Amino acid sequence: MSKVQKKTKHRTGNLKKVLRxxxxxxxxxxxxxxxxxxLVNKKFLTKENLFIIVKTTPELGIIAIGMTMLIISGEFDLSVGSTFAFAPFIMASLSERMGLHPVFALIMGIIVGVGIGFINGIITTKVGIPSFITTLGTMMAWRGAVLLASAGFPQAFQRDLPVARLFAGRLSGFPVQFIWFIVFAIIMWIILENTRFGNWTYVTGGNRNASVALGIPVDRVKIINFMIIGGLAALAGSIQVFRMGSAYSNAGLGMELQAIGATVIGGTMLTGGSGTIIGTIMGTIIIFSVENIIILSGAPAFWFRTFVGVIIIVAVSAHVLIQGRRD
Amino acid sequence: MSKRRVLWISLVAVMIISSSLFMVGAGTKEAEEVVPAKVGGAGLGYKFILVSHGSSGDPFHSVVKQGMEDAGLVYGCAVQLLFSEGDNAKQVDLMEQAISAGPDGIGISIVDPVAFDEVIQKALDKGIPVISFNNDDANTPNPRLAYIGAAERAVGYQLGKTMQQYLKRGDHVVIPEEVPGMSYAVNRSAGIIDAMDEIGVTTEELDAGYERATTTSRIESYLMGHPETDGILNVGGLTTEVAGMVVEDRGLENKVVVGGFDLLPNTGPAIKKGITKAVIDQQPYLQGYYTVVQLAMMKYGKFAAFDIDTGRGIVDTSNVDEVLELVGMRIR
Structure with missing residues (x-):
């Protein structure tokens, strides 16, 4: 049974529609x-503690859902951490230095992110350089650009502006950014699971040659996915600016690996052609939850990363074993 | 997608990004015009290279850079600052490249007790004077000629001593560290622990990470798991800023005191609100400034090198407004 036929079969049934x-x-x-x-710590499942997790998860999670789409289509983006810093810096500068309305500044910032994704996509597909190399280069280039523009100093942004409260405020104490994370996840899930473009994304990453033979515009699919992750990285970075009240040129350092990590923990194959948005949401939540429980339980500072690494490997191994049995 | 369409879209993307950069660049230039007074130059014409372990995006090191560049302007010297972004091996490589460039002097932040000994000796053998700045090797012999900066353990102790008035015997304090194991973190936390031991306050170090979302989550998680915490004493600027925000966010202003280092954008307001009681300003501007001045004088008058303690400026409610004004000018 081909992957396309399998996908069609999956779309039948109510629960299966949500949970592939x-x-x-x-x-x-x-x-x-x-x-x-x-069981380890009864504080873990309290409302107060879960709010800690949902407050900081969206910044990584929004990037990770874009990364999922891109990896499924068979490409990587290592420049997301730099886009996370560069595009919001443009947004904050346009608003604070140039007096542009904050909403237009945000739109400009997201357009810059989408533009960065477009450039990554064009270089990768039209020039034929592996995306790992393309985005390694642009990762350094955009980090350099934000350093050049900022001279290394933070750019202030007013946290009490309506746009900042809209994206990083509180709704009856609940962090609004998590709602946005879920909204974008639902949109991406619909695109991936219920549209022709989503179908093309799976097939492009699964078998490029077959996709070309089927008449799928593989380059266009990949470029659009690069643009999606660029825009999402810009938005996620802007949310951090709204939360912190400053745009930092060193924001998002190491975020590319965290995003790839969340995606892979959620079951997306690094080889492309397979993966889900729901898996990535779970992967992101697992990363933050594991850190949270280890700190709640009082792990010593120098053992902390070891514990996180071991628990993640155990969780992914269990995931693979369960999935293997079901297959 | 047709070639023409690709061309047009590429053109639009490049135009948007470059126009944004241009506009931001214009703003940067405007901001730079208010920075320190340029008092002319003696025109010594020397060339110096500074090799830092720091990150080019770190506001602390940007102030070091500002001090270095201002000294270069004042004394008419060309100065170049290279960053290894926390990679010791890369810093050794940068030092080798600096030696090859044949400058009149080199400044280096020494973050490892042995890794830089050989390369510093190599520079001295070639007649290039080397002094350390910001970080120094205080524990093993090192051929560098002088140190410009603050003693890290003493700085940590100074913070702890300042915070003693807000804590009492039996209290508990957490010490978040962005990068556990780095010499600044090891020495500053040791200094803080010394001061806390004096008054019977228990301490615990926390691996807080260096990305703000992660740092926020980890400090919040710690407070959740350790409600007995009475203070957050930070060894770095990033955690100091985030800790103040977390305490305010959780409404713990009357329960948990915050102290730390440097003045990142949200730290000043936290001091004004009384959440962050005090921060130590390492006066990084002076670290960059005096490193260049010392190298220039060593070349100009053949003066012997000597250590300079760049001090420990304490910022609290009494002087925060005054200092924040200088932060805007990129001097503090």
């Missing part, structure tokens, strides 16, 4: 981890 077959294992792992974490 391969999502079940990561949902089981997440529930199992949450149960274990609650």
């Amino acid at each position: 077959y391969k999502d079940i294992s990561i949902v089981i792992i997440t529930i199992a981890l949450f149960t274990i974490f609650t």
Whole structure:
């Protein structure tokens, strides 16, 4: 049965529409981890603690859902951390230095992010350089650009502006940014699972030659996915600016690997052609939850990263084993 | 996609990004015009290279750079600052390249007790004077000629001593560190612990990470898991800023005191609100400025090198407004 036929079959049935077959294992792992974490420390499942997790998850999570789309289509983007710093810096500068309306400044920032994605996509598909190399280069280039523009100093942004409260404020105490994360995740899920473009994304990453033979515009699919992740990285960086009240040129350092990590933990194959948005949401939540429980439990500073690494490997191994049995 | 369409879209993308850069660049230039008074130059014409372990995007090192560049202007010297972004091996490579460039003097931040000994000796053998700045090797012999900066352990102790008045015997303090193991973190936290031991306050170090979302989450998680915490004493500027925001966000202003280093954008307001009680300003401008001045004088008058302690400026509610004005001018 071809991947396209498999996908069509998956679309039937109500629950299966939401939880794709391969999502079940990561949902089981997440529930199992949450149960274990609650047994380890009863504070884990309190509203107060869950708010800590949902407050900071969206900045990584929004990038990770874009990364999922791109990896499924068979490419990487290592420049997301630099875009996360550069585009919001442009946004904050346009608003604070040039007096542009904050909403237009935000739109400009997102357009810059989309433009960076477009450039990554064009170089990768039209010049034929592997995206790993293209985005390694642009990662350094955009980090350099933000340093040049900022001279290394933070750019202030007013946290009490309506646009800042809209994207990083509180709604009855709940962090609004998490709602945006879920909104974008739903939009991306609909695009990936219920549109022709989503179908093309899977097939392009799964088998490029077959895709070309089927008449799928593979280059266009990849370029659009680069643009999506660029725009999402710009938006995620802007949310951090709204939350912190400053744009920093060193923001987003190491975020590219965290985003790829969240995507892979969620079951997306690095080889392309397979992965889900729900898996990535779970992957992002797992990363922050594991850190959270280890700190709640009082792990010593120098063992901290070791514990996080081990728990993530165990979680992904369990995910693979469960999925293997189901397959 | 047709070639013409690709060309047009590329053109639009490049135009948007470059026009944004241009506009931001114009703003940067405007901001730079208010920075320190340029008092002319003696025109010594020397060339110096400074090799830092820091990150080019770190506001602290940007102030070091500002001090260095201003000294270069005052004394008419060309100065260049290279960053290794926390990579010791890369810093050694940069030092080798600096030696090859044949400058009149080199400044280096020494963040490892042995890694730089050989390359510093190599520069001295070639007749290039080397002094250290910002970080120094205080524990093992090192051929550098002088140190310009603050003693890290003493700085940490100074913070702890300042914060003693807000804590009492039996209290508990967490010490978040952006990069545990780095010499600044090791020495400053040791100094803080010395001061806390004096008054019977327990301490615990926390690996807080260096990305703001992660740092926020980890400090919040710690407070959640350790409600007995009475203070957050930070070894770096990033965690100092985030800790102040977390304490305010969680409404713990009357329970948890914050102290730390440097004046990142949200730290000043936190001091004004009384959340962050005090921060130590390492006066990074002077570290960059005096490194260049010392190298220039060593070349100009053949003066012997000597250590300069760049001090420990304490910023609290009494002087925060005055200092913030200088932060805007990129001097503090």
